[in-house]
Amino acid sequence: MKRTTLTLVLVGVILLFVIAYTYSSEKNVLATAATQTKGPETIVLEKITNKYEPVSFSHEMHTGVAENCAQCHHTPPGENIACSECHGAPFDPTELNKPGLKGAYHRQCIGCHKDAESGPTGCTDCHAKKSEKK
Amino acid sequence: MGKKEEGKDRRIKITRRGFLKATAATGGISLFSKANSVVGVEKFTGAPDRYGVLTDLSLCVGCRSCEAACNEINNLPQPKVPFDDQSVFEEGRRPEPNSWTPVNRFSNPQDKNKPIFVKRQCMHCDEPACAAACLVGAFKKTPEGAVIYNEDVCIGCRYCIAACPFYVPAYDYASPLYPKVRKCILCYEKKVKKGEPPACVEACPMEVMTFAKRKDLIKLAHKKILEKPDKYVDHIYGEHEAGGTSWMYISPVPFEKLGFITDVSTTPYPEFARGFLSAVPMVLILWPALLIGFYMWSSSREEIFKEERRDDHD
Amino acid sequence: MTNKTIEAYPLRSWMREKLFLGMPFDEYLKSLITPFNIFVACILLVGIPMYFLRYLQGLIFVMHPSNEYPWGLFICLGLLGIVPLSATGFIMASAVYLFGLKEYKPLVRLAVLTGFLGYACAVAFIFTDIGRSWRLPYPMILSFGPQSILFLVAWHVALYLSTQFVEFCPAIFEWLGSDRFRRWALYTTIGATIFGVILSTLHQSALGALFLLMPGKVHPLWYSPYIPVFFFVSSIWAGLSMIILVSWICTKVFRDKADDGFLNGLDNLTVGMGRAASITLFAYFAIKIIGVAHGYHWNLLTTSYGYWFQLEMFGFVLLPCFLFAQGARYRNVRLLRITSIIAVVGVVLNRLNLSLITFNWNLPHREFPKWTEYIIVLTIFTVFVLLFRWMVNRMPVLREHPQYKGMH
Numbered sequence: 001m002k003r004t005t006l007t008l009v010l011v012g013v014i015l016l017f018v019i020a021y022t023y024s025s026e027k028n029v030l031a032t033a034a035t036q037t038k039g040p041e042t043i044v045l046e047k048i049t050n051k052y053e054p055v056s057f058s059h060e061m062h063t064g065v066a067e068n069c070a071q072c073h074h075t076p077p078g079e080n081i082a083c084s085e086c087h088g089a090p091f092d093p094t095e096l097n098k099p100g101l102k103g104a105y106h107r108q109c110i111g112c113h114k115d116a117e118s119g120p121t122g123c124t125d126c127h128a129k130k131s132e133k134k
Numbered sequence: 135m136g137k138k139e140e141g142k143d144r145r146i147k148i149t150r151r152g153f154l155k156a157t158a159a160t161g162g163i164s165l166f167s168k169a170n171s172v173v174g175v176e177k178f179t180g181a182p183d184r185y186g187v188l189t190d191l192s193l194c195v196g197c198r199s200c201e202a203a204c205n206e207i208n209n210l211p212q213p214k215v216p217f218d219d220q221s222v223f224e225e226g227r228r229p230e231p232n233s234w235t236p237v238n239r240f241s242n243p244q245d246k247n248k249p250i251f252v253k254r255q256c257m258h259c260d261e262p263a264c265a266a267a268c269l270v271g272a273f274k275k276t277p278e279g280a281v282i283y284n285e286d287v288c289i290g291c292r293y294c295i296a297a298c299p300f301y302v303p304a305y306d307y308a309s310p311l312y313p314k315v316r317k318c319i320l321c322y323e324k325k326v327k328k329g330e331p332p333a334c335v336e337a338c339p340m341e342v343m344t345f346a347k348r349k350d351l352i353k354l355a356h357k358k359i360l361e362k363p364d365k366y367v368d369h370i371y372g373e374h375e376a377g378g379t380s381w382m383y384i385s386p387v388p389f390e391k392l393g394f395i396t397d398v399s400t401t402p403y404p405e406f407a408r409g410f411l412s413a414v415p416m417v418l419i420l421w422p423a424l425l426i427g428f429y430m431w432s433s434s435r436e437e438i439f440k441e442e443r444r445d446d447h448d
Numbered sequence: 449m450t451n452k453t454i455e456a457y458p459l460r461s462w463m464r465e466k467l468f469l470g471m472p473f474d475e476y477l478k479s480l481i482t483p484f485n486i487f488v489a490c491i492l493l494v495g496i497p498m499y500f501l502r503y504l505q506g507l508i509f510v511m512h513p514s515n516e517y518p519w520g521l522f523i524c525l526g527l528l529g530i531v532p533l534s535a536t537g538f539i540m541a542s543a544v545y546l547f548g549l550k551e552y553k554p555l556v557r558l559a560v561l562t563g564f565l566g567y568a569c570a571v572a573f574i575f576t577d578i579g580r581s582w583r584l585p586y587p588m589i590l591s592f593g594p595q596s597i598l599f600l601v602a603w604h605v606a607l608y609l610s611t612q613f614v615e616f617c618p619a620i621f622e623w624l625g626s627d628r629f630r631r632w633a634l635y636t637t638i639g640a641t642i643f644g645v646i647l648s649t650l651h652q653s654a655l656g657a658l659f660l661l662m663p664g665k666v667h668p669l670w671y672s673p674y675i676p677v678f679f680f681v682s683s684i685w686a687g688l689s690m691i692i693l694v695s696w697i698c699t700k701v702f703r704d705k706a707d708d709g710f711l712n713g714l715d716n717l718t719v720g721m722g723r724a725a726s727i728t729l730f731a732y733f734a735i736k737i738i739g740v741a742h743g744y745h746w747n748l749l750t751t752s753y754g755y756w757f758q759l760e761m762f763g764f765v766l767l768p769c770f771l772f773a774q775g776a777r778y779r780n781v782r783l784l785r786i787t788s789i790i791a792v793v794g795v796v797l798n799r800l801n802l803s804l805i806t807f808n809w810n811l812p813h814r815e816f817p818k819w820t821e822y823i824i825v826l827t828i829f830t831v832f833v834l835l836f837r838w839m840v841n842r843m844p845v846l847r848e849h850p851q852y853k854g855m856h
Contacts, residue, residue: 016497091331091345096354103341110195110340114248123197123218123339228515263661269602270586271593287591290579292518293598297661305579307513310506313579395664403661407597410657410676414600414650421646425546429638432548 052127072108083108184260184279184380185326186348187335188355189253191385191392192365193342196223196239196251203337204235207321226393229255231304231316235334240392250385252392253334253342256281256302256318257372258380261402264294264303272315278327279348279380280320288315299376299398320380348380355384377402466623469841488830495827498820499576507579510820516808519577521821526573526828528655528799530566531605532679533792535687536694537563537612538648541641552717554710557619557845558698559691561836564612567605569832574605576824597657604651611644622852623843630852652683659802667806669748669757672739675802681735682795685728688721689768689791696785702840707847715781722784723776725791729769736761753806760801764794 090100656679
């Protein structure tokens with residue numbers, strides 16, 4: 001009588017587990033397991049900026065469209081120098097109000113295109129995505 | 135006379151035992167009254183050179199490069215909708231376990247054609263409510279400014295999620311074995327600890343966000359607002375909210391219209407718990423004294439009552 | 449098997465006497481088939497597999513994966529609701545041993561048992577709710593966060609559970625028949641009582657203080673710097689009401705396990721407790737008004753949440769206060785017992801209002817707990833009732849053990 005009760009209890013517990021597992025259909029269990037691996041220490045973040053091909057910018061076309069040179073070459077007044085002469089690495093603590101080169105390009109281009117309501121404003125409108133994306 | 139003294143002795147014996155026990159217990163418990171000496175409750179005057187991030191909401195175009203960068207550096211799983219898809223702006227999103235910095239779109243009352251995009255993530259408060267809440271001390275405000283999380287001690291009580299006034303942390307409810315609290319950690323180990331800007335800040339093509347020392351950013355924000363008072367609302371969100379946060383915003387549109395929580399207290403949140411925590415040692419000392427007093431008083435009453443009964447019988 | 453044979457087997461005879469209520473095993477099993485037990489078995493048959501699924505699939509199975517409402521019924525009802533009702537232990541023990549009200553002696557063990565099992569249930573709820581249940585001991589042994597009020601709650605609940613167990617030990621040792629351990633257990637009574645009152649004061653109020661960190665999320669009519677005081681004072685009248693209620697149920701269900709000392713004096717004791725509860729309820733009502741005044745929230749009383757607040761205050765605080773006073777004055781024990789139900793519901797309603805119903809009151813959407821939460825709450829509560837019944841049936845809780853009559 002004792003042995004049969006014990007076996008019955010054991011079988012019952014196993015049955016409970018089997019039933020419960022059959023009903024746990026969430027594959028998410030395994031999916032989220034993948035996110036726990038601690039990634040490599042160094043991740044090359046430049047990949048983001050290296051995600052796009054270089055831009056082919058038509059200066060001639062823009063000289064025809066712009067009202068005057070100062071619209072783009074905003075400093076110093078009268079001189080027309082390249083953006084990269086003044087804009088370098090971003091977040092210079094002595095000149096926080098001056099964006100870096102990437103920010104300067106995008107603010108100038110996208111800003112004007114949005115104001116004029118003509119011209120490319122999306123990412124891939126100006127630079128195509130590189131084929132080997134992560 | 136002799137009997138009364140005997141009774142008194144008996145009484146003192148019992149109370150001494152109880153007294154010793156209570157004192158030992160009090161001494162043991164009062165070890166926990168170091169409540170005020172841990173980060174999260176004291177006024178945050180430390181780390182004056184801590185970093186911050188200033189977000190200029192007039193510049194964001196909603197390209198979601200920041201979301202992609204965050205996803206990559208933190209090894210988060212690829213979302214169902216790719217990052218260059220703008221359809222996600224149809225619905226307002228909040229930080230989720232695998233999406234720590236959603237960008238939301240709001241209509242601009244000043245210009246229908248130029249919607250405002252708001253990047254939302256952990257504010258990295260100077261005195262975080264999450265750090266004050268955590269019972270295992272899993273959250274720490276680092277000297278560099280980031281509020282980081284230690285998953286090795288977290289038990290999953292979710293008090294931090296309940297306490298956060300900005301509704302930021304998200305929990306892995308779907309993970310049975312390794313659930314964690316998930317939120318932006320300002321790329322602390324990989325970037326900010328070395329003085330480099332977080333991934334989202336670096337990735338942004340418009341440089342919407344500026345990474346620098348918090349005190350310099352406040353000066354920058356005031357300068358921007360002063361130079362163009364028509365362009366910006368005269369308020370830096372995060373300068374005083376929740377007692378000051380490392381992540382701050384300036385905006386062309388009033389913050390209430392952009393989904394910001396504007397009734398956030400300017401008192402740091404850990405201050406709200408301070409009153410109670412400072413009362414704890416009081417109770418630990420006064421209660422044993424009071425209760426032993428009651429015990430002695432009621433015992434003596436009983437003795438007197440018994441004495442009177444005995445006298446009545448005589 | 450005749451009685452003569454069973455005594456030749458000491459273990460079996462011990463089991464029969466202590467565990468199977470003196471019946472042979474097969475007879476005992478037959479006696480278990482009652483309508484109530486079948487009802488209980490149905491609940492457990494649904495609840496226990498669901499409990500397994502919570503661990504196989506994660507919390508997402510038992511609750512909505514909400515980060516606006518991270519705490520559901522397990523915390524708001526299971527922890528916050530049960531703890532004030534488990535204040536029975538420290539109230540009765542301090543009344544008898546510290547304030548010298550010896551006439552309440554027959555109720556002490558019942559009160560301590562209710563309190564002990566209640567806190568054990570609360571721990572079961574916490575265990576179920578936290579994401580990594582196996583890490584429950586972490587705040588005790590691995591990593592301390594003493595700036596956290598929850599840390600205080602965790603430590604105090606653990607210590608208090610142990611204290612309640614120690615206070616109940618005399619009954620256990622009387623049941624097991626161990627005289628030496630029983631004497632040792634009795635020596636600890638005064639110290640354990642004092643310790644228990646200190647711990648109770650702190651953690652009853654600390655559970656309220658948890659919400660001090662969320663001034664924007666708890667409705668202003670419920671939020672106040674005085675929340676810890678509200679929680680502590682309400683735990684007193686909640687505990688008193690709970691003892692009235694539980695002792696009433698015991699006279700109905702466990703009448704054969706109670707002795708005259710318990711049954712005859714119960715009416716007088718109920719009147720006394722009703723009086724105390726009435727005074728405490730009135731004081732609580734008054735300090736709640738101070739709370740509203742302190743925050744200048746009078747204008748909120750006419751909002752829809754304000755009407756809900758008024759319902760809680762007038763219907764579940766002032767009404768039982770008045771009814772308890774009436775019942776005590778005219779010695780209407782039946783009225784006192786019915787009122788205790790209202791008071792018990794009232795304290796649970798207060799906890800739910802603060803932590804769940806009015807939580808996030810200014811968010812546009814409300815979320816309701818998932819249906820699975822109700823089932824698991826019911827399951828754990830059922831286990832509580834079963835454990836209570838098991839212990840009252842066997843141990844000298846409602847009666848004095850014949851061997852130790854008058855010895856404590």
